[in-house]
Amino acid sequence: xxxxxxxxxxxxxxxxxDNLLKVALAADVDIPYFCYHAALGSVGACRxxxxxxMSDDPDKVPRVAMACxxxxxxxxxxxxxxxxxxxxxQRVIEFLMINHPHDCPICDEGGECHLxxxxxxxxxxxxxxxxxxxxxxNQNLGPLVHHEMNRCITCYRCTRFYQDYALxxxxxxxxxxxxxxxxxxxDGPLESPFAGNLVEICxxxxxxxxIFRQHFTRVWDLKTASSICPHCSVGCNILPGxxxxxxxxxxxxxxxxxxxxFICDRGRYGHQYSEHTARPLTPRVAGAxxxxxxxxxxxxxxxxxxxxxxxGLGSIRExxxxxxxxxxxxNNLNGIFSAFNDPELEAATITAVNRIQNSDGTPSLTEMEQxxxxxxxxxxTAHAPxxxxxxxxxxxxxxxxxxxxxxxxxxxxxxxxxxxxxxxEMGAYLSRLHERITASPASKDVQDxxxxxxxxxxxxxxxxxxxxxxxxxxxxxxxxxxxxxxxxGTDARLAYALPxxxxxxxxxxxxxxxxxxxxxxxxxxxxxxxxxxxxxxPLGDTRLGSxxxxxxxxxxxxIVLDCIATTTTAAADILFPVAAWAxxxxxxxxxxxxxxxxxxxxxxxxxLPSTAEVIADLVQCLDLYLPDAPAVLSEAFxxxxxxxxxxxxxxxxxxxxxxxxxxxxxxxxxxxxxxWQAALTTWYGDEELASFAPALMKLAPTATALISPAAALNAxxxxxxxxxxxxxxxxxxxxxxxxxxxxDGTVALTRMALVQLGVGHGDLLELxxxx
Amino acid sequence: MNxxxxxxxxxxxLSQHPSIHPERxxxxxxxxxxxxxxxxxxxxAAIEEVAHLTGLSTTEVEELATFYTLIYRYPVGxxxxxxxxxxxxxxxxxxxxxxxxxxxxxxxxGAVTPNGALSVLPSIxxxxxxxxxAALVDGEGLGPLNKVGLEALLRSLGEED
Numbered sequence: 017x018x019x020x021x022x023x024x025x026x027x028x029x030x031x032x033x034d035n036l037l038k039v040a041l042a043a044d045v046d047i048p049y050f051c052y053h054a055a056l057g058s059v060g061a062c063r064x065x066x067x068x069x070m071s072d073d074p075d076k077v078p079r080v081a082m083a084c085x086x087x088x089x090x091x092x093x094x095x096x097x098x099x100x101x102x103x104x105x106q107r108v109i110e111f112l113m114i115n116h117p118h119d120c121p122i123c124d125e126g127g128e129c130h131l132x133x134x135x136x137x138x139x140x141x142x143x144x145x146x147x148x149x150x151x152x153x154n155q156n157l158g159p160l161v162h163h164e165m166n167r168c169i170t171c172y173r174c175t176r177f178y179q180d181y182a183l184x185x186x187x188x189x190x191x192x193x194x195x196x197x198x199x200x201x202x203d204g205p206l207e208s209p210f211a212g213n214l215v216e217i218c219x220x221x222x223x224x225x226x227i228f229r230q231h232f233t234r235v236w237d238l239k240t241a242s243s244i245c246p247h248c249s250v251g252c253n254i255l256p257g258x259x260x261x262x263x264x265x266x267x268x269x270x271x272x273x274x275x276x277x278f279i280c281d282r283g284r285y286g287h288q289y290s291e292h293t294a295r296p297l298t299p300r301v302a303g304a305x306x307x308x309x310x311x312x313x314x315x316x317x318x319x320x321x322x323x324x325x326x327x328g329l330g331s332i333r334e335x336x337x338x339x340x341x342x343x344x345x346x347n348n349l350n351g352i353f354s355a356f357n358d359p360e361l362e363a364a365t366i367t368a369v370n371r372i373q374n375s376d377g378t379p380s381l382t383e384m385e386q387x388x389x390x391x392x393x394x395x396x397t398a399h400a401p402x403x404x405x406x407x408x409x410x411x412x413x414x415x416x417x418x419x420x421x422x423x424x425x426x427x428x429x430x431x432x433x434x435x436x437x438x439x440x441e442m443g444a445y446l447s448r449l450h451e452r453i454t455a456s457p458a459s460k461d462v463q464d465x466x467x468x469x470x471x472x473x474x475x476x477x478x479x480x481x482x483x484x485x486x487x488x489x490x491x492x493x494x495x496x497x498x499x500x501x502x503x504x505g506t507d508a509r510l511a512y513a514l515p516x517x518x519x520x521x522x523x524x525x526x527x528x529x530x531x532x533x534x535x536x537x538x539x540x541x542x543x544x545x546x547x548x549x550x551x552x553x554p555l556g557d558t559r560l561g562s563x564x565x566x567x568x569x570x571x572x573x574x575i576v577l578d579c580i581a582t583t584t585t586a587a588a589d590i591l592f593p594v595a596a597w598a599x600x601x602x603x604x605x606x607x608x609x610x611x612x613x614x615x616x617x618x619x620x621x622x623x624l625p626s627t628a629e630v631i632a633d634l635v636q637c638l639d640l641y642l643p644d645a646p647a648v649l650s651e652a653f654x655x656x657x658x659x660x661x662x663x664x665x666x667x668x669x670x671x672x673x674x675x676x677x678x679x680x681x682x683x684x685x686x687x688x689x690x691x692w693q694a695a696l697t698t699w700y701g702d703e704e705l706a707s708f709a710p711a712l713m714k715l716a717p718t719a720t721a722l723i724s725p726a727a728a729l730n731a732x733x734x735x736x737x738x739x740x741x742x743x744x745x746x747x748x749x750x751x752x753x754x755x756x757x758x759x760d761g762t763v764a765l766t767r768m769a770l771v772q773l774g775v776g777h778g779d780l781l782e783l784x785x786x787x
Numbered sequence: 788m789n790x791x792x793x794x795x796x797x798x799x800x801l802s803q804h805p806s807i808h809p810e811r812x813x814x815x816x817x818x819x820x821x822x823x824x825x826x827x828x829x830x831x832a833a834i835e836e837v838a839h840l841t842g843l844s845t846t847e848v849e850e851l852a853t854f855y856t857l858i859y860r861y862p863v864g865x866x867x868x869x870x871x872x873x874x875x876x877x878x879x880x881x882x883x884x885x886x887x888x889x890x891x892x893x894x895x896x897g898a899v900t901p902n903g904a905l906s907v908l909p910s911i912x913x914x915x916x917x918x919x920x921a922a923l924v925d926g927e928g929l930g931p932l933n934k935v936g937l938e939a940l941l942r943s944l945g946e947e948d
Contacts, residue, residue, distance in 0.1 A: 191853040201846045
């Protein structure tokens with residue numbers, strides 16, 4: 017039942033269990049506060065949210081209480097403006113300001129400092145205290161977060177977020193009394209993938225953005241626009257800030273169902289790719305820089321000459337508009353289009369999207385926080401960091417997590433059961449789990465205890481979540497996971513971490529199976545003369561890079577549109593540099609199928625059209641008629657309406673998609689004693705765009721060959737020994753690191769190593785010790 | 788400080804603690820006390836050792852080590868005098884005692900006298916408000932103190948070998 021409280025005469029409704037501060041803030045009634053945070057709750061540490069509460073008994077005097085600790089009750093009379101409450105707040109501010117430096121003019125937080133605002137709102141304008149201020153030595157917390165402890169007002173928000181909410185253990189509250197210090201045991205980079213949120217959660221300038229600091233501007237000078245993060249399929253809402261034609265920083269923008277308060281560090285710091293010195297900014301034809309107009313003319317000639325012998329590759333990180341227009345152009349020219357450059361990833365993504373569309377709806381992040389059990393396939397921290405953070409919240413509420421993984425993944429720390437499974441055995445394991453869940457009790461095999469335990473835990477859960485990382489699963493395993501969800505009944509929820517910000521949209525536009533293989537084979541047989549590549553790097557692919565490189569030698573013309581310098585842009589005959597995401601408007605479809613629009617935050621000095629604009633210009637030069645992107649999209653998806661940037665987004669209409677069974681391009685499954693299965697092992701910063709963010713990349717783990725201690729013992733390899741890895745494309749020598757989270761017979765390698773060897777996740781390679 | 792203490796014994800004693808205490812943070816306290824007893828104070832290596840034994844991170848151990856006033860993160864003298872300067876003791880003259888202590892010991896608060904005999908530290912409330920201004924002398928409560936008594940105390944402790 018809703019109740020009503022009165023704050024200074026305003027009647028405000030509340031939900032049972034809410035505290036006064038939450039109720040007031042929700043109704044836009046200002047009560048000053050510091051330590052309260054919607055995600056972290058109330059602790060009553062700062063004493064700033066003092067209000068006066070009238071007693072029911074008119075003979076009793078009103079009392080002053082902390083609004084964050086006072087439950088709302090029906091009919092309660094509250095005063096924020098009462099002199100007694102005002103006086104408490106003023107004194108609190110005066111005390112908090114005793115040690116706070118007067119460095120606002122040179123403080124990065126200035127202009128968005130909560131302490132500054134509260135001091136102006138409640139505090140005395142002058143300091144009475146004349147003594148020494150306590151000072152601290154700052155720590156070097158790595159390349160992302162800058163530390164300035166003298167400014168601290170001891171609200172404990174940082175450790176409450178870092179330890180309690182994000183479950184990190186390398187930032188804490190040290191010492192006591194007037195000396196409380198928030199930092200690490202020793203200097204060193206913060207280890208949490210969510211450390212950057214300290215910048216936003218600190219109410220003053222103790223933790224500030226170390227990247228923004230290097231190219232600083234006052235926040236009121238920043239141009240911002242509602243945007244969507246381009247670094248994974250979660251689709252967090254963000255607010256990029258730019259000035260003078262350069263992107264300076266990224267902060268979170270609240271979305272009630274996705275990221276309410278936070279973003280991950282890939283999202284916050286990956287944006288530096290758009291400022292990378294190697295970023296292509298001028299069109300190139302045959303290696304020479306040229307004007308945009310001339311590049312268009314050159315491309316037009318080549319496209320006309322190719323006739324229908326043309327192919328187009330869209331991208332899982334390219335927006336819906338760019339992909340849709342490229343497909344429309346290819347359809348018009350009778351060419352072939354795919355938004356993928358790896359047939360297995362194409363099959364896996366399309367299958368996953370098909371399964372999502374056939375489920376009762378994929379849970380949002382806020383729904384994932386409420387699950388009571390989860391089966392996790394793969395490394396969510398690396399592929400969808402904010403899903404990891406949502407599951408950490410579920411864990412805090414008591415959810416039991418089970419992780420099936422090929423290599424190390426941070427979520428295993430919070431799991432009740434973790435099982436390293438070699439990539440090739442994942443499918444078989446899922447079938448066993450399925451049998452176990454569906455079999456009658458009598459027929460259950462008592463041998464396999466851990467499978468039984470996992471099955472029982474999932475079956476007993478009220479709201480189990482089944483979630484898989486598409487990039488490290490085959491299409492058949494994606495289907496197997498969906499079948500598990502079906503077997504568990506209607507309360508089970510199914511989700512997939514897709515391989516790119518717009519992978520869902522790319523799958524919807526690619527539609528049919530084996531498009532990528534068709535394009536690749538057509539290039540190899542000379543049926544395609546001209547290839548248009550928009551926002552993807554087929555030549556730098558892990559598994560097929562070398563095949564693409566060889567195939568593209570046969571092309572007459574390779575036309576590339578991209579905003580980063582990749583192997584493919586280096587090989588381009590005609591290169592169109594395009595706008596990065598903060599410089600253009602567009603739409604991404606996230607892992608739920610939620611289409612979210614983003615608006616341009618700024619324009620660069622250089623002429624950088626979006627992919628959709630380049631293709632529209634090409635269409636014009638070719639004298640073709642094609643409708644614009646919104647029209648193409650509403651034709652492709654009946655009922656589709658472009659989502660307005662800043663809105664909650666809209667679900668893509670259900671669209672018929674084929675279900676894929678394994679494309680069987682994975683290298684020979686037969687086992688040989690020298691053969692090991694390659695497993696992609698990544699970290700939260702590993703993503704195509706973010707890999708051009710220099711500061712974030714400083715945190716990348718060093719390349720090693722990770723194998724399990726048991727496998728190492730079998731093969732007589734010791735920790736730190738050098739091993740030679742041989743793949744179909746190349747060889748490399750790496751030091752061995754033993755890790756019991758790696759599956760048997762599996763060697764976990766970085767993406768760069770896979771590219772160099774020419775193997776994909778799950779492919780076989782040879783490993784031998786270097787004598 | 789017993790430098791001859793058998794390392795192996797200490798380790799087997801310490802490694803029992805996590806199993807006795809289901810809460811890892813609780814196990815950290817007796818382990819820190821044991822290490823301090825052997826070494827006089829906890830250096831960074833000792834913090835790492837406690838972390839290893841308890842499964843806590845070094846930061847989590849550091850939080851505990853720096854919170855408790857009887858755990859020392861810096862070297863201390865053979866005798867430690869902790870003078871309370873919380874509310875009651877402060878009202879009753881603790882601040883003057885702290886200034887005087889620096890004069891009598893000849894070294895700043897927190898530093899060890901050159902002969903290694905003595906350290907004087909300010910302390911958070913000792914709960915000896917009835918004896919304010921109070922101090923903890925090698926773990927024993929003492930008070931009420933005055934400057935004359937403090938000087939005599941520090942002289943005698945500081946001259947001991």
